[in-house]
Amino acid sequence: MASVNLEKIVKTYPNGFEAVHGVDLEVRDGEFMVFVGPSGCSKSTILRMIAGLESISGGELKIGDTVVNNLRAKERGIAMVFQNYALYPHMKVYDNMAFGLKLAGLPKQEIHERVTQAAKMLEMEHLLDRLPRQLSGGQAQRVAVGRCIVKRPEVFLFDEPLSNLDAKLRASMRVRLTELHRELRDRGQPSTAIYVTHDQVEAMTMGERICVLKDGTIQQVDTPTTLYDRPVNAFVAGFIGSPEMNIRPATLVARDGGLGVEIGDTMLPLPAAFSDALRNRIGQKVQFGIRPEHIGTPRSILASGSQERAAIANCLFRLREHMGNEVYTHFELGGHDFAARIPTDFAGDIDAAERGQTIQLGFVMDKVHIFDADTGLNLTLGASQLM
Amino acid sequence: MSSDTAVSVMPKTRIPSNAEVLRTQRKERISLALRYLILGGVGLLMLYPLFWLLGASFKSNQEIFTTIWFLPRDLTRLLDFSAYYNGWMTRTEYTFATYFLNSFLIVIPRVIVTLISCTLVAYSFARFEYPGRKFLFSIMIGTMLLPPIVLRVPQYLMFKELGMIDSYWPLILPSAFAVDTFFTFLVVQFLRGTPRDMEEAAIIDGCNALQLLWHIVVPLLKPALISVALFQFIWTMNDFIGPLIYISTVEKYPVSLALKMSMDVSGEVEWANIIAISIVALLPSLTVFFLAQRYFIEGATSSGIKG
Numbered sequence: 001m002a003s004v005n006l007e008k009i010v011k012t013y014p015n016g017f018e019a020v021h022g023v024d025l026e027v028r029d030g031e032f033m034v035f036v037g038p039s040g041c042s043k044s045t046i047l048r049m050i051a052g053l054e055s056i057s058g059g060e061l062k063i064g065d066t067v068v069n070n071l072r073a074k075e076r077g078i079a080m081v082f083q084n085y086a087l088y089p090h091m092k093v094y095d096n097m098a099f100g101l102k103l104a105g106l107p108k109q110e111i112h113e114r115v116t117q118a119a120k121m122l123e124m125e126h127l128l129d130r131l132p133r134q135l136s137g138g139q140a141q142r143v144a145v146g147r148c149i150v151k152r153p154e155v156f157l158f159d160e161p162l163s164n165l166d167a168k169l170r171a172s173m174r175v176r177l178t179e180l181h182r183e184l185r186d187r188g189q190p191s192t193a194i195y196v197t198h199d200q201v202e203a204m205t206m207g208e209r210i211c212v213l214k215d216g217t218i219q220q221v222d223t224p225t226t227l228y229d230r231p232v233n234a235f236v237a238g239f240i241g242s243p244e245m246n247i248r249p250a251t252l253v254a255r256d257g258g259l260g261v262e263i264g265d266t267m268l269p270l271p272a273a274f275s276d277a278l279r280n281r282i283g284q285k286v287q288f289g290i291r292p293e294h295i296g297t298p299r300s301i302l303a304s305g306s307q308e309r310a311a312i313a314n315c316l317f318r319l320r321e322h323m324g325n326e327v328y329t330h331f332e333l334g335g336h337d338f339a340a341r342i343p344t345d346f347a348g349d350i351d352a353a354e355r356g357q358t359i360q361l362g363f364v365m366d367k368v369h370i371f372d373a374d375t376g377l378n379l380t381l382g383a384s385q386l387m
Numbered sequence: 388m389s390s391d392t393a394v395s396v397m398p399k400t401r402i403p404s405n406a407e408v409l410r411t412q413r414k415e416r417i418s419l420a421l422r423y424l425i426l427g428g429v430g431l432l433m434l435y436p437l438f439w440l441l442g443a444s445f446k447s448n449q450e451i452f453t454t455i456w457f458l459p460r461d462l463t464r465l466l467d468f469s470a471y472y473n474g475w476m477t478r479t480e481y482t483f484a485t486y487f488l489n490s491f492l493i494v495i496p497r498v499i500v501t502l503i504s505c506t507l508v509a510y511s512f513a514r515f516e517y518p519g520r521k522f523l524f525s526i527m528i529g530t531m532l533l534p535p536i537v538l539r540v541p542q543y544l545m546f547k548e549l550g551m552i553d554s555y556w557p558l559i560l561p562s563a564f565a566v567d568t569f570f571t572f573l574v575v576q577f578l579r580g581t582p583r584d585m586e587e588a589a590i591i592d593g594c595n596a597l598q599l600l601w602h603i604v605v606p607l608l609k610p611a612l613i614s615v616a617l618f619q620f621i622w623t624m625n626d627f628i629g630p631l632i633y634i635s636t637v638e639k640y641p642v643s644l645a646l647k648m649s650m651d652v653s654g655e656v657e658w659a660n661i662i663a664i665s666i667v668a669l670l671p672s673l674t675v676f677f678l679a680q681r682y683f684i685e686g687a688t689s690s691g692i693k694g
């Protein structure tokens with residue numbers, strides 16, 4: 001049973017590049033934690049420091065109650081799945097899985113039991129006799145996972161394990177890995193997992209908690225829904241969610257009875273709940289953020305029952321993308337590009353719109369976020385919490 | 388395929404007539420034949436000296452120097468292997484069995500120590516960070532540019548001091564210190580092109596540096612190491628200058644020196660004997676090459692990385 005504790009962890013590479021700037025994080029025992037962020041944000045670096053593949057330049061790393069900064073990888077009770085599978089090409093699948101156990105000096109009988117049990121769990125008993133080059137990508141990835149499971153580690157580490165698979169396989173492996181984690185946890189086996197990905201869909205679907213990283217610093221650590229609904233800053237807001245949140249420059253203005261945002265020549269009224277947080281910023285430039293699903297046609301707004309909180313505005317239609325159940329609608333508001341997700345049943349007027357035509361769209365204003373123009377901090381976090 | 392469906396799917400497509408198909412096929416066959424004819428002709432031209440050599444081992448001295456046709460005039464001589472026998476027995480008190488044994492006594496240890504030293508040095512250059520690594524590596528590359536001849540004299544003096552003249556040590560020992568820079572370079576480059584993931588996985592599995600080398604790196608390096616072994620085998624087998632400088636006792640001569648010696652013997656030289664034995668001298672290298680070829684191909688496909 002082990003939690004993973006990072007305290008002021010710093011990584012400076014030999015070339016002087018500081019990749020991680022004092023990261024504090026607790027991964028709880030048995031938790032499935034996802035590190036997500038754009039490429040180059042040091043996700044792998046942090047994971048590799050936990051694994052013992054990179055030295056730790058500063059701070060303290062604890063697995064369970066032990067400070068592991070100076071322990072070697074094999075003494076940390078971890079196992080890792082790599083992006084390129086990293087199977088030993090000259091060993092059969094069975095030996096790939098048994099290799100670590102052999103080195104640890106486990107008796108043959110026990111090794112055999114563990115390998116066959118893991119193979120059964122991953123439905124790959126028929127692969128045990130093959131060489132890695134005789135496996136498909138998905139099979140190879142299962143072997144890589146199996147190689148970890150047999151070691152019964154305290155902590156599982158995954159570095160973008162699915163990014164070499166095609167989209168379909170990736171989706172099914174996602175479910176499998178999540179199920180596997182729950183299965184181990186239900187059996188009472190150690191199952192703390194840290195999973196690195198640059199794909200926010202993977203993060204949202206797999207993570208019990210998600211740690212969003214940018215340039216070697218943590219932006220926010222929370223559950224998927226909280227990250228989605230209450231991002232602390234514009235970066236998290238833009239990174240989590242697909243299609244991504246519309247974040248456009250705007251100006252805060254006063255209107256009779258409250259505040260509003262001016263986007264180009266269009267003013268949208270802000271709900272009263274935002275007033276306290278934003279009152280002393282009237283006239284300032286801010287970033288206006290709204291998720292595509294919170295923009296709709298008057299009919300779809302009516303259908304979702306949010307007509308009282310919605311502001312209708314004239315927009316310039318540009319393009320629609322039919323996704324089956326939804327229509328992604330691209331339009332201009334006050335000279336800025338926006339995208340909306342509108343249920344196909346209510347797309348109605350949009351379906352006939354011509355490029356450049358004026359259409360009416362509704363914005364659900366109590367779902368918007370106002371970010372500081374410079375720091376990107378979410379100014380409405382306190383306010384939206386009230387609703 | 389029924390022509391009905393083809394027509395209904397692609398009504399505009401003209402179904403090629405039988406004659407047209409035959410015409411195309413014939414054209415393709417002719418062009419193929421032409422290509423093979425040219426390739427075969429040029430190949431034959433390049434291999435001709437080798438055929439000539441083979442034929443010459445069945446000819447008399449007089450015929451060797453007067454004809455360029457590779458078969459002996461009297462074809463029954465092709466059944467007469469006396470040149471091989473005489474060549475093998477030599478006019479010295481030793482047969483070529485001794486000389487081949489001597490060659491192997493040099494080649495085999497040398498190949499082994501080359502493999503070991505190259506692997507160790509390349510592993511360190513490619514996988515470890517230590518002060519002076521880049522500098523040492525560039526020095527090593529620098530020595531690759533040095534003509535080997537300039538080292539002969541100092542090396543000779545050194546081995547003389549060590550009392551190793553007229554032994555095989557001067558021919559083997561340097562390779563134990565990875566002085567075959569080209570091989571080391573080859574292995575370094577191969578290792579640099581190999582992802583580290585597998586080694587990292589093995590570190591997590593609990594390997595120390597030496598276990599890593601033995602269980603993971605060496606198997607990964609197999610194709611490169613086979614090339615190294617192959618070239619070192621062939622080059623050492625053919626090396627003439629080295630043994631010439633260091634070996635003075637006839638009993639210790641390797642094949643290359645012994646061959647030269649058979650030509651130097653005063654009096655009438657039976658060239659067929661010499662030619663016959665030089666063909667035999669090619670056999671070990673050829674055998675090793677064809678054995679290794681299989682692994683070359685396997686090595687190229689087994690590096691185990693695929694998407």
Ligand SMILES: Nc1ncnc2c1ncn2[C@@H]1O[C@H](COP(=O)(O)OP(=O)(O)O)[C@@H](O)[C@H]1O
Nearest residue numbers: 013015017019038039040041042043044045046
């Ligand atoms: N060995 C190294 N030496 C110097 N810089 C490195 C090294 N490895 C990674 N980096 C840098 O550290 C940053 C984070 O890298 P990485 O952790 O691999 O990012 P991610 O996994 O999030 O894509 C990148 O800017 C990368 O260039």
Ligand SMILES: [Mg+2]
Nearest residue numbers: 043044045160
């Ligand atoms: Mg990475």
